[in-house]
Amino acid sequence: MNKMNKIVKKIKISDKIFKMTVEAPLIAEERKAGQFIILSLDNDIAERIPLTIAGADIQSETIDIIFQIAGKTTKVLAQLEEGDYIANIVGPLGQPTEIKNYGHAVCVCGGIGGAPMLPIAQALKEAGNKVTVILGARSKELIVLENELRQYADEFILCTDDGSAGRKALVTEPLLELCKSADNAPDMVMTIGPPLMMKYSAETTRPFKIKTYASLNTIMIDGTGMCGGCRVTVGGENKFVCVDGPEFDAHLVDFDNMTKRLNSFKDRERQVDHHCNLDQEIAYLRSIQKDTSN
Amino acid sequence: MNKIHEDSKVTEELITKLNSLHAKERMQIPVQEMPMQDPVERRSNIKEVALGFSEKQAIIEANRCLQCKNAPCVKACPVNIKIPDFIKKITEQKYSEAVDVIKETNVLPAICGRVCPQETQCQSGCVVGKSLKDINKAVGIGRLERFVADYDRKREQEKNNKVNLNEVSTSSKTTKKVAVIGSGPASIVVAADVRKAGHEVTVFEAFHRLGGVLLYGIPEFRLPKEIVEYEIENLRKLGVKFQTNFVFGKTRTLKALMEKDGFDAVFIGIGAGLPNFLNIPGENYVGVFSANEYLTRANLMKGYNQEQAHTPMYNAKKIAILGGGNVAMDAARTAVRLGAEEVYLIYRRSMDEMPARAEEVEHAIEEGVIFKTLCNAKQIIGNDDQCVTGIECLKYELGEEDNSGRRRPVAIKNSEFTLDIDSVIIAIGNSSNPLIKQTTPELELNERGNILVKENQETSVKNVFAGGDIVRGAATVILAMGEGRKAAAAINKALK
Ligand SMILES: Cc1cc2nc3c(=O)[nH]c(=O)nc-3n(C[C@H](O)[C@H](O)[C@H](O)COP(=O)(O)OP(=O)(O)OC[C@H]3O[C@@H](n4cnc5c(N)ncnc54)[C@H](O)[C@@H]3O)c2cc1C
Ligand SMILES: Cc1cc2nc3c(=O)[nH]c(=O)nc-3n(C[C@H](O)[C@H](O)[C@H](O)COP(=O)(O)OP(=O)(O)OC[C@H]3O[C@@H](n4cnc5c(N)ncnc54)[C@H](O)[C@@H]3O)c2cc1C
Numbered sequence: 065m066n067k068m069n070k071i072v073k074k075i076k077i078s079d080k081i082f083k084m085t086v087e088a089p090l091i092a093e094e095r096k097a098g099q100f101i102i103l104s105l106d107n108d109i110a111e112r113i114p115l116t117i118a119g120a121d122i123q124s125e126t127i128d129i130i131f132q133i134a135g136k137t138t139k140v141l142a143q144l145e146e147g148d149y150i151a152n153i154v155g156p157l158g159q160p161t162e163i164k165n166y167g168h169a170v171c172v173c174g175g176i177g178g179a180p181m182l183p184i185a186q187a188l189k190e191a192g193n194k195v196t197v198i199l200g201a202r203s204k205e206l207i208v209l210e211n212e213l214r215q216y217a218d219e220f221i222l223c224t225d226d227g228s229a230g231r232k233a234l235v236t237e238p239l240l241e242l243c244k245s246a247d248n249a250p251d252m253v254m255t256i257g258p259p260l261m262m263k264y265s266a267e268t269t270r271p272f273k274i275k276t277y278a279s280l281n282t283i284m285i286d287g288t289g290m291c292g293g294c295r296v297t298v299g300g301e302n303k304f305v306c307v308d309g310p311e312f313d314a315h316l317v318d319f320d321n322m323t324k325r326l327n328s329f330k331d332r333e334r335q336v337d338h339h340c341n342l343d344q345e346i347a348y349l350r351s352i353q354k355d356t357s358n
Numbered sequence: 359m360n361k362i363h364e365d366s367k368v369t370e371e372l373i374t375k376l377n378s379l380h381a382k383e384r385m386q387i388p389v390q391e392m393p394m395q396d397p398v399e400r401r402s403n404i405k406e407v408a409l410g411f412s413e414k415q416a417i418i419e420a421n422r423c424l425q426c427k428n429a430p431c432v433k434a435c436p437v438n439i440k441i442p443d444f445i446k447k448i449t450e451q452k453y454s455e456a457v458d459v460i461k462e463t464n465v466l467p468a469i470c471g472r473v474c475p476q477e478t479q480c481q482s483g484c485v486v487g488k489s490l491k492d493i494n495k496a497v498g499i500g501r502l503e504r505f506v507a508d509y510d511r512k513r514e515q516e517k518n519n520k521v522n523l524n525e526v527s528t529s530s531k532t533t534k535k536v537a538v539i540g541s542g543p544a545s546i547v548v549a550a551d552v553r554k555a556g557h558e559v560t561v562f563e564a565f566h567r568l569g570g571v572l573l574y575g576i577p578e579f580r581l582p583k584e585i586v587e588y589e590i591e592n593l594r595k596l597g598v599k600f601q602t603n604f605v606f607g608k609t610r611t612l613k614a615l616m617e618k619d620g621f622d623a624v625f626i627g628i629g630a631g632l633p634n635f636l637n638i639p640g641e642n643y644v645g646v647f648s649a650n651e652y653l654t655r656a657n658l659m660k661g662y663n664q665e666q667a668h669t670p671m672y673n674a675k676k677i678a679i680l681g682g683g684n685v686a687m688d689a690a691r692t693a694v695r696l697g698a699e700e701v702y703l704i705y706r707r708s709m710d711e712m713p714a715r716a717e718e719v720e721h722a723i724e725e726g727v728i729f730k731t732l733c734n735a736k737q738i739i740g741n742d743d744q745c746v747t748g749i750e751c752l753k754y755e756l757g758e759e760d761n762s763g764r765r766r767p768v769a770i771k772n773s774e775f776t777l778d779i780d781s782v783i784i785a786i787g788n789s790s791n792p793l794i795k796q797t798t799p800e801l802e803l804n805e806r807g808n809i810l811v812k813e814n815q816e817t818s819v820k821n822v823f824a825g826g827d828i829v830r831g832a833a834t835v836i837l838a839m840g841e842g843r844k845a846a847a848a849i850n851k852a853l854k
């Protein structure tokens with residue numbers, strides 16, 4: 065099982081967003097829509113970060129990840145090139161999305177949320193749903209994965225905050241219109257994106273009692289239920305996003321607490337970033353990725 | 359002070375007389391104290407606290423043993439190490455032979471010598487301790503075990519530096535394949551014993567590094583990771599294969615391992631996992647961690663080295679730890695080392711009932727941990743940003759004995775008080791990991807989610823065995839190893 069974790073393809077989607085195709089035979093075979101991996105870039109001081117499996121190919125034994133540069137790990141990851149190795153990838157983790165024919169499924173995504181939505185939209189489409197994708201971004205330059213998502217959408221609604229592309233609106237506006245419509249109301253809504261967006265999407269569908277799921281992106285370490293760092297309050301109960309989720313009934317999630325918890329290390333992370341000599345770090349990490357190839 | 363210095367005349371004199379002493383005289387040999395790192399100094403480093411006996415100390419301590427015929431200490435050790443025999447070898451300065459005696463039943467003496475709760479196990483039975491009416495004056499069995507194991511390891515390491523690794527690894531003699539899930543102490547023992555029987559062994563571990571709780575739970579200052587790595591390296595030399603980043607049930611199911619990948623037997627040693635919470639208000643505020651998360655960040659992810667590590671530690675100066683076991687002590691002492699100014703340990707019962715090893719409690723006190731016994735958290739208080747600012751506690755008193763024989767703590771009405779703190783670490787125990795239930799329904803579990811096994815550690819599925827914390831609930835290293843031993847024997851028998 066030596067054929068592991070080699071980056072076979074790298075595409076720059078936008079300034080800060082990259083797609084990588086990585087050899088991971090076991091994960092490619094087992095994964096289902098909605099699941100994720102955890103990766104780290106060395107065995108020593110690197111952090112473990114979760115990323116959704118955006119796609120997989122059993123024949124070529126690869127998985128796709130799409131990520132946005134957020135902090136240190138994603139910044140270094142973005143510097144790796146085709147032929148480099150990612151030291152550690154573990155998965156598939158989390159519960160798969162419950163895929164069935166709901167009727168009209170509406171996928172609401174914002175920012176990098178389009179990446180985790182991709183395999184879900186695909187699976188919903190394949191299960192016979194009418195799929196509507198609502199994709200939001202702050203402005204035109206920040207729109208990502210539009211073409212990829214369009215492939216699976218019967219109806220596609222693009223919104224930007226500043227109106228530089230598509231409708232000038234927040235994603236919740238077209239969502240509300242759909243909820244109110246007599247013949248096109250959603251039977252199920254899936255929302256993935258910044259916590260605030262997910263919260264307001266949930267508030268939009270709540271009065272209509274439409275089943276709404278949110279895929280949560282908490283801080284994680286192990287991804288196997290051991291640390292409790294990913295815990296969220298759902299319907300007053302403690303749930304672990306890595307083993308009980310990542311998808312939950314959006315009407316029951318305490319998004320305020322989740323948002324606050326996501327920022328637990330904000331001051332530290334900026335500090336660390338400030339101190340480090342990134343070039344050196346990248347050179348070092350790249351040399352390590354090569355070493356682990358066998 | 360009983361401490362004997364290396365250079366003191368007393369020692370020299372004693373050593374020359376040692377062999378000819380009578381039992382009565384032996385009982386008068388002073389207890390050898392463990393050399394320690396200075397409490398003030400060690401507050402700011404993660405190096406091992408207990409430094410280990412010198413050779414002379416070991417010889418003197420070994421001579422305190424009366425070589426009892428019925429040796430109650432042996433019965434009190436969960437794996438029945440032939441304690442008088444190995445101690446005798448130390449008095450003869452045959453340290454490698456001493457290790458061989460231990461290794462007949464315990465393959466990880468350097469680890470057990472450090473982390474076993476000796477005062478409730480081997481040393482609780484010791485005749486010397488009983489005669490002197492002080493458990494602390496029992497023969498230092500664990501310390502002697504550690505001494506010979508360390509001696510042996512250093513010698514082996516020197517030897518191995520000159521040996522080509524490839525020459526050492528053995529090829530399998532049988533065509534049978536065994537999968538060992540998890541890499542904690544139970545799994546390490548199984549891998550070694552099954553491999554020695556000639557079967558092909560692959561260890562599958564969820565984390566990116568090997569060793570289980572020995573690596574990510576128990577801190578460096580109590581168990582240097584170098585020792586764990588040495589033991590793993592020995593397995594590698596035996597020809598055991600390792601696959602990290604592999605989550606049993608997720609990356610591969612039990613069925614796939616046996617039917618697709620052709621493993622003839624499987625051992626499941628995945629530990630206890632899931633951290634318990636108290637279910638009190640404020641438990642999900644920013645700054646509240648399970649001990650598992652806190653210790654994993656600090657140990658596995660090297661959070662103690664904040665200059666370099668990428669995994670951040672929460673910035674806190676006043677920390678409250680909830681719990682009274684080894685895990686709570688480890689969290690408290692780690693917090694001290696990470697620069698907390700005030701560390702409180704909040705425990706429901708009194709000092710006497712505390713389940714942590716006596717030595718750890720003592721060390722924690724020396725390092726300045728503030729013990730708040732007979733009280734418990736009622737709620738965690740936070741500010742508008744939901745960051746922890748305090749903890750409200752209730753005082754307790756001890757009531758009737760419960761069925762565990764311990765007196766039950768009862769809350770005292772209207773005894774609330776508040777501590778100003780900025781972080782809380784919850785160390786009130788672990789339950790079994792939920793993944794096993796989700797992914798492997800064919801295994802029979804008890805109501806607490808632990809895997810049910812027969813006398814020989816076999817589960818409800820044929821040729822699938824289990825042992826350690828996933829079977830017993832959170833227990834000890836030596837008990838996990840004992841079960842590993844039994845399971846390995848059963849596996850070797852099943853594959854005959
Ligand atoms: C199940 C799951 C699936 C995910 N899938 C994807 C994906 O497909 N693509 C993608 O780009 N990202 C995804 N994320 C988010 C991704 O894990 C974080 O962006 C990443 O951990 C940041 O790491 P870093 O070291 O680069 O940044 P850090 O230095 O760790 O953090 C930078 C900033 O991001 C914030 N942050 C930290 N962790 C997270 C997090 N989990 N989510 C959001 N913000 C965070 C921090 O507060 C900090 O301000 C997913 C998260 C989860 C839990
Ligand atoms: C902080 C702390 C301090 C302790 N101090 C002491 C002490 O002083 N003395 C003492 O005797 N005992 C102590 N213990 C208890 C002792 O460590 C455990 O009883 C012992 O480690 C259990 O061994 P195990 O082999 O059953 O499992 P673990 O050591 O728990 O190892 C299980 C391994 O399985 C892996 N795993 C889990 N799920 C999966 C999966 N699905 N697939 C693959 N791998 C998986 C885990 O990552 C882990 O590496 C302490 C425990 C803790 C947490």
Ligand code: SF4
Nearest residue numbers: 423424426431484485
């Ligand atoms: S009981 Fe104590 S004195 Fe007797 S053999 Fe055991 S260790 Fe030695």
Ligand code: SF4
Nearest residue numbers: 435470474479480500
């Ligand atoms: S294994 Fe543990 S209990 Fe047994 S003799 Fe050694 S220290 Fe004592």
Ligand code: FES
Nearest residue numbers: 287289291292306
């Ligand atoms: S990430 Fe550790 S329990 Fe979920």
